[in-house]
Amino acid sequence: ATSTTFDHIIVGGGAAGLVLAEKLSRNSSVSVLVLEAGFTTDDVVPALFSTFIGNPTIDWEFVTVPQPHVSNNVISLPRGKALGGTAAVNGMYFVRAASKEYDAWENLGNPGWNWKTVDANIKAMENFTPASPSDAATFHATDIPQNHGTNGPISVTYSNYWEPNPLIPAYFNTSNALGIPTNTHASGGSTFGVWQSPCAIDAKNRSRSYAVNTILPAAEKRPNLVVMTGAQVTKITLLPGTVSSGNVRAGGVQYLTNNATQNVNVTATGNVILTAGTYQTPKLLELSGIGNSAVLNKFGITPRVDLPGVGENLQDHFATSVSFQLKDGLGPEVGQLTVNSTFFAEQFQLYLTKREGPFASVPGTTLAMIPFQTFINATRLTSLKASLDKSLKAFKGTPFEEQFATQRNFIEDPSVPQIELVMLPLNQDASVTVDPTKLYMTIAAVYMHPFARGNVHIASTDPLQNPLIDPNYLGITEFETGIMVEAVRFVTDKMATTKPLSDLIVKTFNPAPGSSDAVLQKFVQSTLQSSWHPCGSASMLPKAQGGVVDPNLKVYGTDNIRVADASMIPLEIGTHTMATVYANALHAADVI
Numbered sequence: 001a002t003s004t005t006f007d008h009i010i011v012g013g014g015a016a017g018l019v020l021a022e023k024l025s026r027n028s029s030v031s032v033l034v035l036e037a038g039f040t041t042d043d044v045v046p047a048l049f050s051t052f053i054g055n056p057t058i059d060w061e062f063v064t065v066p067q068p069h070v071s072n073n074v075i076s077l078p079r080g081k082a083l084g085g086t087a088a089v090n091g092m093y094f095v096r097a098a099s100k101e102y103d104a105w106e107n108l109g110n111p112g113w114n115w116k117t118v119d120a121n122i123k124a125m126e127n128f129t130p131a132s133p134s135d136a137a138t139f140h141a142t143d144i145p146q147n148h149g150t151n152g153p154i155s156v157t158y159s160n161y162w163e164p165n166p167l168i169p170a171y172f173n174t175s176n177a178l179g180i181p182t183n184t185h186a187s188g189g190s191t192f193g194v195w196q197s198p199c200a201i202d203a204k205n206r207s208r209s210y211a212v213n214t215i216l217p218a219a220e221k222r223p224n225l226v227v228m229t230g231a232q233v234t235k236i237t238l239l240p241g242t243v244s245s246g247n248v249r250a251g252g253v254q255y256l257t258n259n260a261t262q263n264v265n266v267t268a269t270g271n272v273i274l275t276a277g278t279y280q281t282p283k284l285l286e287l288s289g290i291g292n293s294a295v296l297n298k299f300g301i302t303p304r305v306d307l308p309g310v311g312e313n314l315q316d317h318f319a320t321s322v323s324f325q326l327k328d329g330l331g332p333e334v335g336q337l338t339v340n341s342t343f344f345a346e347q348f349q350l351y352l353t354k355r356e357g358p359f360a361s362v363p364g365t366t367l368a369m370i371p372f373q374t375f376i377n378a379t380r381l382t383s384l385k386a387s388l389d390k391s392l393k394a395f396k397g398t399p400f401e402e403q404f405a406t407q408r409n410f411i412e413d414p415s416v417p418q419i420e421l422v423m424l425p426l427n428q429d430a431s432v433t434v435d436p437t438k439l440y441m442t443i444a445a446v447y448m449h450p451f452a453r454g455n456v457h458i459a460s461t462d463p464l465q466n467p468l469i470d471p472n473y474l475g476i477t478e479f480e481t482g483i484m485v486e487a488v489r490f491v492t493d494k495m496a497t498t499k500p501l502s503d504l505i506v507k508t509f510n511p512a513p514g515s516s517d518a519v520l521q522k523f524v525q526s527t528l529q530s531s532w533h534p535c536g537s538a539s540m541l542p543k544a545q546g547g548v549v550d551p552n553l554k555v556y557g558t559d560n561i562r563v564a565d566a567s568m569i570p571l572e573i574g575t576h577t578m579a580t581v582y583a584n585a586l587h588a589a590d591v592i
């Protein structure tokens, strides 16, 4: 029988949880239990990653509360419910943000949490294989080798399916013509420019590379590591009273498995470590009596630690996409997999037999990361910034003041990009009926450093009920809507009309090129979606600044409760979050 006492109980076997469990259990005298609500999935074919969305067995299927600045829309927020977490189902981009963004964490009061440590830890996770010389030359799948690790467990390489062939070179050349340089060192701390994203793809098998099929098999053989799936933690059990420091102490956790409640304990020096993800880590704290007493009292939960930061400072990336029809005859494209069953069958066979074709790659990895100065004219930018500064006045003297000052400085620094333009060779405009004989392209404009802060709190005392998630998209309304309007305008009126990309486009769907501010605003408000990188809901910050955990990831007012997932990231980064979450989990093992 499984022991019921462990040195560390890790709640959530996701991106952070498994990496942390593996590292902590390297010490054979330390016992570690991972409790994961989901099960093992075999969602490892790169091109099929998005098929998990809306599948209730592996997607938590969260949604926002109606978003007042986004036409009151309820926006879907997929999250992986599986061993490996969202990294078991996500898009596999394996990327770093700009170095200054990590150094900002340290400057906000977190010694040791900076670019140097994050980058070293990302390298420690990474086993990088460069693209073939011809893919590097033609499709810019290239980076300086020293920017990558080669001894880590996660295989990282580039996509190798680039159809339709002329599209990517054209996208790069048009970007260059518009002042966006090709970045040949994008993993080295400077992300500005147009480049290809490396992906967590196994370089030999061309399948998803993640904790479950890399570090876990060997780690699970250790007698001191137990990983349970189908085990949903419902609360942290706090010991009565306080310890000598005045803090509360966790005795263990309660979890549900096969509809039965079980208890498991931590040792007298043990920890409960939350890695349930940005939406569910604060939920567990609140269900356990740790959070804003006003929130807890509303649900009749006795506050044991009054910690107003729990569930606040929620930040997420959001995006609006524009789709185009391309000229006929440019070649096949990955988008046809969804509308042409013959092509799908042929290509899947090719994948199974030779590990080639569109299934062996992530559907689109061409990115441009740009500062406002690249796409907003000086006069308009000055007036948008004036509007922002007016909005920010309301936060003087609040816990947000210091992080907003950091973010405000980023705007003046072109080395910290604000918008990401992701190019995908497929249609994403829901109003378009796709013709299987035609080719399409989408450019998604992602805003990576929004100022508006949201929150996530429990909806009831029922641990099985989803939390109420309010990302507050476009909450700094005039400024943030204006930024998105200008980003969409840049896509329709500049990217799509500048050679050589313009030569490949026959039609822009929505919005029409040359649209007015009013039309663009309406478009942004009706089409805005999450770009899936939520963080901040249990921020690592000084308590006076709304912090939930200290630099050792300990929850304030507790003796042994830690948070090690994306919710501890205090200031959103300008890139996809998985590699950073992995790195933070390695660092967590050092400070716990």
Ligand SMILES: Cc1cc2nc3c(=O)[nH]c(=O)nc-3n(C[C@H](O)[C@H](O)[C@H](O)COP(=O)(O)OP(=O)(O)OC[C@H]3O[C@@H](n4cnc5c(N)ncnc54)[C@H](O)[C@@H]3O)c2cc1C
Binding pocket: 011, 012, 013, 014, 015, 016, 017, 035, 036, 037, 038, 077, 078, 079, 080, 081, 082, 083, 084, 085, 086, 087, 089, 090, 091, 092, 093, 094, 095, 231, 232, 233, 234, 275, 276, 277, 278, 280, 284, 532, 533, 565, 566, 567, 576, 577, 578, 579, 581
């Ligand atoms: C559609 C999509 C695509 C993405 N694509 C990319 C990409 O290409 N590149 C990139 O860098 N990032 C990407 N991301 C983001 C990335 O996957 C996340 O940042 C990362 O997985 C977060 O790690 P985490 O450990 O915080 O949470 P998760 O990985 O979500 O792990 C949380 C785990 O906790 C479990 N859990 C939750 N509650 C409980 C409970 N009460 N009891 C037990 N277990 C529980 C969950 O089931 C889950 O396994 C994507 C995200 C989405 C949604």
